[in-house]
Amino acid sequence: MNLYDSVQYLKGVGPKRAEKLKKIGIKKIYDVLFYFPRDYEDRSSITKIRDCKNKEKVTLYVKVSGSSVTLRPKKGVSITKIPIKDDTGLAYMVYFNQPYINNTFKVGDVIRVNGRVNISYGQIQIQSPIYSKGKDNSRVGSIVPIYPLTNKLTNNEMIKIIKSTIKTYTSQLDEIFSLKMRDELNLISIDEAIKNIHFPTDRETYKKSKYRLVFEEFLILQLGLFLIKSKLRENKVGIEFHKYDRSEEFLNKLPFNLTSAQYRVFKEIKQDMESTKVMNRLVQGDVGSGKTIIAILAMLKSTVSGYQSVMMAPTEILATQHYDEINKLLKDFGIRCELLVGSLSAKEKLRILEDVKNGNIDILVGTHALIQDGVDFKRLGLAITDEQHRFGVRQRAKLSEKGKTPDVLVMTATPIPRTLAMILYGDLDISIIDELPPGRKKIDTYAVNNTMKSRVFDFVKKQIVQGRQAYIVCPLVEESETLDLQSATEVYQEIDELYKDKYSVGLLHGKMKPSDKEDIMNKFKEKEIDILVSTTVIEVGVNVPNSNIMVIMNSERFGLAQLHQLRGRVGRGEYKSYCILINESKNKVARERMRIMEKTTDGFIISEKDLELRGPGEFFGTKQHGIPELKIANIFTDMEILKIAQKEAQKILLEDATLNLPKNIKIRNRVDKLINENLKEISFN
CATH class of the missing domain: 3.40.50.300 (P-loop containing nucleotide triphosphate hydrolases)
Structure with missing residues (x-):
């Protein structure tokens, strides 16, 4: 069998388990090797019993010091306690509703135990611990990988499948980098990297393995995007527009x-x-640039x-x-x-x-x-x-x-850090408008909690009295049972009731007919509506210079880049402008995000922070851009490796623009595979 055979032929898999694996994207044997852990649990560091702290997870190396006892405090409930000791003290393994565990241990067994500590009335208990006996340290006594799984697969099943696959198939992995290149870039071999990313012996081997795999993923992606760009330029003769253009x-x-x-x-x-080249250019500029x-x-x-x-x-x-x-x-x-x-x-x-x-x-x-x-x-x-x-x-x-x-x-108008833009738009040349026109008013931003809502609405009223207009933005159209958010329709009714007969209130949301949306927006532009309650449908591009205040309800539900886009709807006229964020969350990250909005109106700083706090998956759904989902690399946390990979990609193409030199053939094959499977739609053909 080879790496590209169906996973069902692996030892211990079969058709039923293959169906489960398919649900997490594992179809071929190759996919097993490249299905990386989402986290690790270090069960290799041994703690002494006397050093156990309440609620901490620990690994102990102990001896079973007495017979187990099963208590039955009430019908249908059993508690089994097994005494264990090391040279510093005594503790108990405690299992709930597992009376069969009685037959598992004998007095004198030497075991490794991993579980959470519960100190009750001075007694040290390890609750429902996992254990290993003898030389087997796959469950306890090593760094254990934790995999993202469906509820039909256990982590132990996954570990067994991956261990067996590594043992039999890593020798078939194609090493795409020459020894010289690996030495220059300080990269370990692919088979070493795969073994150690799944089962690292220590932090150092993990770091080296991750570096190798992240670098390779970024390099292949970058080469693919660069090749598409050069192909666009070579194969197409564009229009040569006149130099005279009025x-x-x-x-x-x-x-x-x-x-x-x-x-x-x-x-x-x-x-x-x-x-004569075909222009493929991205113009990136902040709101109002x-x-x-x-x-x-x-x-x-x-x-x-x-x-x-x-x-x-x-x-x-x-x-x-x-x-x-x-x-x-x-x-x-x-x-x-x-x-x-x-x-x-x-x-x-x-x-x-x-x-x-x-x-x-x-x-x-x-x-x-x-x-x-x-x-x-x-x-x-x-x-x-x-x-x-x-x-x-x-x-x-x-x-x-x-x-x-x-x-x-x-x-x-979504500012993206340049390095990230090179990944998302590697097929495009990038131009950045990094300067706002003179006269754009600074927008004062304040983050408040729900207790300030009536004061906020009083402030809105003062602005309306002075002849201005206001946006009130909500995350949902209708009330949600699962999320405690104020819907646009509910807020509209509340505001309409509050300002009844004094000010005109309009409602705008994405479920309305286009003609109705346009009618509402035109009325707002023509000052027939004083307060517009809206969903994020107003996020993009609407220009009403007389509107100088925006209130965003449940602001914690929005990304920073989106809040910044929304805020850009005000401050377009001659009047002092305000953005008030009503934040319902007590979460530390949510508060930090609101502070960023108060501190800066620089879209690039905001996008960097958004990327850092929420991660690239939420910052930008890359799938719609034709970019493949990265298996191990993270656009934000691995930014330094990305920069190294980009430089290396440019260096390789400078020497070998088509990747046809013998030393680059294996790299070329990988790039072709990536383009055919993921990037073929990206090239604006």
């Missing part, structure tokens, strides 16, 4: 100047568009060169806002822009589709409706995705497939 004329008409960061990013986009202006400049360039542009946004509200902004800023340039969204009538849609196909529309803005069949462009030159984290890889790819080789621009 951008100076456009900028002179603006009532404000671009920041130096905006100029820098537009220059990077211009260079891409004027070259002015990404839309950059997108409009790129679309103007595309139109002047005789090409069409398309811009996809995640919601109708945001798409409509972009459409209005583009028409306002490009009205003097003879450019025709249209809006394609799901709520249009069939007749309107048909008219727009015909005009796009015939080339009568220069810029088409819309939602997911843009990627449906039947949306055909005559000469698409530029495809833009706004708030890209709301779209999967497939959707972004589908948009660019509407043209032959259009340039691609993706924009995000």
Whole structure:
């Protein structure tokens, strides 16, 4: 048998257990070796009985010093006590409802015992301990791996399967790194790493094994992404847009100047568009940093060169806002822009589709409706995705497939640390707008608990009296039985009752019809609504300059990056702005997160902290980006190894751009496998 045979043929597995293993992603023998522990329990350090502390978990090396006794305090309950001793004192192993344990031990047996200490009336008890006898130290006496499992599999079963697999199959593992490379990078061999990651003898062997496996995982992923990027550049001849693009004329008409960061990013986009390579660029900028202006400049360039542009946004509200902004800023340039969204009538849609196909529309803005069949462009030159984290890889790819080789621009207001961005968007060049336009008001942020709610609503009232408007954001639409959260509908009723007949209160949530959402949002923009109670549907891009206060209910339920996005909806006008976080949790991490929001408005600092406190899984669902789930590497905690792997990947490709040198063939095979299984959709074909 080889590594790629079904796991059911392993000794002690069989069809039934194979089905259980399949549920945790183990299908082949290879998968067993790479199913890593989630934690370890050190049962190798021996504690003396006299040093046992109450509630601590300990490992003892002891002798059974007397016969067991079983007590039956009431019907159906049994307590078995077995006396044990070492050279420092006496203790008891205590088992509940396991009378058969009487037959397990004989006086004089020398055993290792692991369990939690309970000191009762001066008596040291080890409750329901696990034990091992003789030379067997797999359960007690070693560092024991703890695996993530289904309720149908036990940790002991998993240990047995993995031990047996390691013994028989690690010799078949392919070593992809040469001895020279391993020496240079201080890497242990793959078979050593696999053995010791599952069953480390000490902390040092664990660290070396983990380093080797994390480095390899990052290196292969990075090489895969770099190869996709270079393939995109080599195999496709892009559009060479005109150097003359009327951008100076456009900028002179603006009532404000671009920041130096905006100029820098537009220059990077211009260079891409004027070259024959296909542009694949991510523009990353904090809330309010002015990404839309950059997108409009790129679309103007595309139109002047005789090409069409398309811009996809995640919601109708945001798409409509972009459409209005583009028409306002490009009205003097003879450019025709249209809006394609799901709520249009069939007749309107048909008219727009015909005009796009015939080339009568220069810029088409819309939602997911843009990627449906039947949306055909005559000469698409530029495809833009706004708030890209709301779209999967497939959707972004589908948009660019509407043209032959259009340039691609993706924009995000979720600041991501650059190293992490290189993992998530390794196929894209990255531009960062790291400067806010002058005049953006600082938003004062306060975190309070629920006892302050009435004072918060009084403060909201004062702002409304002064002519301002307010957002109140809630995490749910309807009341949940399982979560103690105030729903948007409940808060809406409460606020409406509180300000009855004095102020207008609106409700906005994702379950409403698009036309109703748009109607509510327009009323808020036109100041017909004073207080908008909303779910996170307002997170992305909505611009109401008169709104200067946001209250976020159950703020502990949101990620920091999301709170930062929401906060960015205020502070867009001339008025002093506020964000009040009502935090219901007494949890230490929740309080720390609220403190971060109070201390800084820098999106990059916030995203780093969010990543640190919540981990990459919650920070960014990488699956929707086409990035494979990492088996052992952690984007945040292993950041230093990631940087080393990125440098090494660049060094390897500098010497061997296609990985075809004999020494790199095995690395190439692994990279190809990764691309074919996980990354093939990422390349914007």
